[in-house]
Amino acid sequence: MACLHRMLLAVLVVVVTASPPVFAADAAGDGDFVPRKEYDQLKSDFEAFKKEVRNSPAGPNTANAGQEQFEYLEAELQAIRHMAEMAQAGSTKFLITGYGFATYSDMEGSNSTFGAGFNPIFLWELTDRLLFEAELELELDAMSTALALEFAHASYLVNDYVTVGAGKFLTPFGVFGERLHPAWINKLPDKPLFYRSLVPHTSVGAYVRGGFPVASKMNYVVFVSNGPQVQTTTAANSGLLNFHNFSDSNNNKAVGGRVGYLPIPELEVGGSFLVAEVSPEGFAGDVTAVLFGFDISYAKEIDQIGGTVDVRTEWVWSDVEDATYDPTGAMGFGPITYDNERNGGYIQVAYRPSKNSNKVIKNLEGVFRYDFLGLPSGAPASADQQMYTCGLNYWVTPSTVLKAAFQVTDTDGADTLHAFLFQSAVGF
Amino acid sequence: MPKKIISYGMFMAAVAVLAMTVITQVGCTTPSQSAQAEGAQGDSALASGKGGAQLWAENCMRCHNIRDPKSFSDAQWQVAVHHMRVRAGLTAEEHEKIVVFLQSAN
Numbered sequence: 194m195a196c197l198h199r200m201l202l203a204v205l206v207v208v209v210t211a212s213p214p215v216f217a218a219d220a221a222g223d224g225d226f227v228p229r230k231e232y233d234q235l236k237s238d239f240e241a242f243k244k245e246v247r248n249s250p251a252g253p254n255t256a257n258a259g260q261e262q263f264e265y266l267e268a269e270l271q272a273i274r275h276m277a278e279m280a281q282a283g284s285t286k287f288l289i290t291g292y293g294f295a296t297y298s299d300m301e302g303s304n305s306t307f308g309a310g311f312n313p314i315f316l317w318e319l320t321d322r323l324l325f326e327a328e329l330e331l332e333l334d335a336m337s338t339a340l341a342l343e344f345a346h347a348s349y350l351v352n353d354y355v356t357v358g359a360g361k362f363l364t365p366f367g368v369f370g371e372r373l374h375p376a377w378i379n380k381l382p383d384k385p386l387f388y389r390s391l392v393p394h395t396s397v398g399a400y401v402r403g404g405f406p407v408a409s410k411m412n413y414v415v416f417v418s419n420g421p422q423v424q425t426t427t428a429a430n431s432g433l434l435n436f437h438n439f440s441d442s443n444n445n446k447a448v449g450g451r452v453g454y455l456p457i458p459e460l461e462v463g464g465s466f467l468v469a470e471v472s473p474e475g476f477a478g479d480v481t482a483v484l485f486g487f488d489i490s491y492a493k494e495i496d497q498i499g500g501t502v503d504v505r506t507e508w509v510w511s512d513v514e515d516a517t518y519d520p521t522g523a524m525g526f527g528p529i530t531y532d533n534e535r536n537g538g539y540i541q542v543a544y545r546p547s548k549n550s551n552k553v554i555k556n557l558e559g560v561f562r563y564d565f566l567g568l569p570s571g572a573p574a575s576a577d578q579q580m581y582t583c584g585l586n587y588w589v590t591p592s593t594v595l596k597a598a599f600q601v602t603d604t605d606g607a608d609t610l611h612a613f614l615f616q617s618a619v620g621f
Numbered sequence: 622m623p624k625k626i627i628s629y630g631m632f633m634a635a636v637a638v639l640a641m642t643v644i645t646q647v648g649c650t651t652p653s654q655s656a657q658a659e660g661a662q663g664d665s666a667l668a669s670g671k672g673g674a675q676l677w678a679e680n681c682m683r684c685h686n687i688r689d690p691k692s693f694s695d696a697q698w699q700v701a702v703h704h705m706r707v708r709a710g711l712t713a714e715e716h717e718k719i720v721v722f723l724q725s726a727n
Contacts, residue, residue, distance in 0.1 A: 317700075324707060350706075413710070453710060458679035459679070591688050
């Protein structure tokens with residue numbers, strides 16, 4: 194019985210110390226915790242063994258020493274149960290994800306330069322319906338590290354079709370900002386031209402969104418936010434919308450949204466809008482901005498072409514109500530008035546021979562993007578731009594990519610500029 | 622002004638087309654029609670009749686490469702797919718089926 198006692202204890206110790214924990218954010222895996230599943234199995238085995246021994250001719254009922262040993266084992270099991278319960282993960286689930294990247298750019302007329310960035314994303318699922326998510330953005334400026342809050346918002350799944358949320362969120366205008374801008378998803382090292390100046394990247398406000406089956410499938414989002422502000426202080430920026438003001442400048446909120454329709458799984462067609470009063474307080478007259486956009490995305494692995502094709506286009510029209518900037522000339526550049534309409538977009542095509550049997554070739558991807566930015570002819574220092582970018586990517590893993598691109602930029606009234614762009618990006 | 626009218630007109634026309642599509646399609650699919658149509662679901666974006674693996678491939682590759690299911694634990698996938706439901710407008714059925722598939726495949 195003493196030998197049996199020692200054997201049982203040895204089994205218990207080995208099982209408890211060899212079982213890895215199960216946590217939402219498991220990173221250490223140091224074996225100090227007992228998973229619930231294994232604990233239950235251990236307890237079940239022990240109970241069965243106890244029953245077998247009690248029923249045997251030489252069971253504990255026939256000897257006080259055996260009974261004491263079983264009571265001792267019972268106490269040990271209670272202690273292990275307590276340890277397991279203390280180590281159990283709670284109902285809250287937590288995940289750190291995000292991406293990092295390094296860049297090198299060599300643009301004609303500028304110094305070639307390296308760059309880097311790190312964007313951790315924190316996801317807390319507090320209940321099955323309640324999610325809080327936040328992203329920090331750390332990037333290098335010329336002489337310092339810039340830290341920004343990319344987004345931070347909570348969302349609640351009201352029902353199968355409705356999710357509500359509030360906070361700072363990626364603006365659901367088009368698809369590039371919300372879905373494609375992370376470095377490990379964007380197929381080129383830089384962002385489309387139109388996205389740098391015509392549409393907001395983030396908004397502070399609240400939203401209602403969801404997806405629902407309607408013949409095929411649709412998704413929608415409607416949001417209200419503090420809204421952008423028209424710039425008025427210099428000749429170069431007068432009439433441009435500033436999307437980086439995070440407080441409401443005029444007690445008027447912006448309203449926007451997007452509807453997406455998927456007639457077939459690989460094709461999505463979307464339309465977006467944004468309406469806002471953008472004149473700052475004290476500006477002569479109210480100025481309203483209206484933005485419309487559409488987007489089309491198609492991605493499919495096609496056997497006949499031996500790989501995956503990815504075709505996307507987005508276009509936006511921005512119409513800011515006519516206004517007079519620096520009406521008295523006191524700022525030194527006015528008065529300026531012009532028809533403040535802008536538009537821009539891109540078309541991108543990518544192909545990856547994902548069906549090829551060669552391990553290197555199947556991970557290569559060719560990309561081409563055409564960008565256009567049309568600015569109002571009456572605006573100071575504005576000129577239409579067209580950009581042609583050819584890229585070649587190598588996917589080390591599904592979320593790790595090396596990118597190389599050659600870019601040609603044509604600006605009306607200026608020299609054509611060429612650039613080489615390189616980027617490595619890791620999604621985790 | 623003519624440009625504005627044309628722009629607004631194009632947008633309203635697009636909204637009208639979309640609205641007509643929704644109005645004519647909502648309520649037209651009965652449960653029996655859904656059951657009969659399940660064999661033809663391969664060309665539809667509807668989740669009904671599709672398994673989690675197919676929904677995972679269709680929805681995720683629309684934006685990015687598909688990660689190995691083994692890259693996350695069960696609890697991590699639950700959080701990640703919840704985040705994707707909010708970001709990408711997944712339906713509830715897609716959300717549930719994709720999570721179950723990923724948790725069984727990791």
